[in-house]
Amino acid sequence: MANNDSMVAIAGAGSLGCYVGGCLALAGRRLILLARPRIGDVVRKYGLRVTDLDGRDRCVSPEALSATADPAAALRDAEVILVTVKSGATQEMAALIAAHARPHAVVVSLQNGVDNADRLRAGLAGQQVLAGMVPFNVVQSSDGDVPLRVHRASEGKVMIEDGVAGLAELLAVEGLTVETRGDMTAVLWGKLLMNLNNALVALSNLPLATELADRRWRLILAGQIGEALAAMKACGIKPARIAGLPPALMPKVLRLPDWLFRRLARRMLAIDPEARSSMWDDLQRGRPTEIGELQGAVLGLAERAGISAPVTARVAALVREAERQGHGSPGLTPEAVRAA
Template structure:
């Protein structure tokens, strides 16, 4: 299945999809990127530039990359389909794969949240659908820049369900470390804990490294994680260790003084100075965010178990307000996001 001749379709040519697809294409894999509008047209004109925090800066020429807005062209010959659309597009992508993809193609979700693989399975009964998770941040070039550039702005790898022999090895290439895991549901919940910060970056309008370096913002993140861990414990959900720390220690480390946090959390702070979050980018572009798949997932689990989530609910309400206002990231202060006690 996952042979050297496999054709890989990237179903969602956004920041993550273009980075993953670009690394695979640079390694000689046969890749087709399915996207729309500006990104596809820019790649057709000038190709794709792929860079990262480790110093790589590579170019895929336009004639060497296949980018299309036609689902049939992208999906009909694919052996492997990597789904990288935002969560709100998962159901529609499942319909497109059902209509145009081969029944024997392996489908893998490389999306945020904990439910997208299940949504794909619901729309693709009888097909092989795997859960996956991208552990790094990718930023894309401003509108109009040619070639279109994607930059991995933090450390991390891709984790994917180990159910298909050879799949992780096929996808593991220079600039894109891929690891097979047998505990993907735990990985998804573990990543969700840190993804609760996406909304804080969006609300603050600060670069990720600067925002994480400020204890006032980390205290809000710690409070969200406390609520999530309480809900998970009540629901017997065990999140995997993602940052090098046991999940139970994350809130304690986040609440440390700035100088001590900086010493102990070097991996967490290994971030490009201009990196932000995909939720920040969504607000900037006036698009719906993934707040319902992040804070929303915590709130839904908490309601099932009767655990309170006032901080997550407050953050979710503020993001919804910013979405509705369509004026971009609001640039809120920590006190405006969480006006309660800050010394916890």
């Protein structure tokens, strides 16, 4: 059971973790951020600035936040641990939680991909681990800006697996809408369909709203989603409707002419002009991306079903090449992606 006095640890306080932590701190929740020194030092000295698409602009004072790079200090008193690291760091975080957290602490995965909760469970035998899904983008201010600004650039409800009384009430605060779901497998596959666009933003070097407004890019996204839906159907997976369109209609609507798409998909385009994808940010910062957990999950499912997914495979190969080059986003055109 959780309540509003439960100690919350944000395990991996990057853009998303700082946004969630900032909202919780502003609501008076008890929390601590486990962050890299680059972020932790800035937060301890200057606090956080938390803004969002709805026009909120709030500051958290340094005194209202605790941040550390020491996993023992961050995890030992936590009753709820929100895991917000990238998928590639999931096993490492599971090991840290196993070494330092209380055995009764509830662990919640707020990560992209479909199997991070399972990865955490594999490393945390006996610990309660819940799947979660975050539908919105968070943009972080440039290095050197103080206080650090984390901006929620799109909308949507955070969804967490049902099973712990009071948890949704603990986490649902101003700027952070939370609901519980009993069908998290379907939710995570539904979110994965949306996340297939992360790679296109990363490859194009365009803001998300600009990229989605261009039918040439949407045709590539529609191709990926169509392949993913075919693989899911062959494997008996029915993705949930996350926001806006039912999954089966997404490829059709994405292929519409620009003027009609703008009229019918207003919610999909309700995005801050500065929003980009976390995969774009990873390329810009020279970090490994989550391409293996997103496009890679579709390719694995397609292989299991014995069907092809050529569009998804091309997009994945281009992102991996950009990772190897290490020069940030390659700024490709949609024609270059299709011709690859």
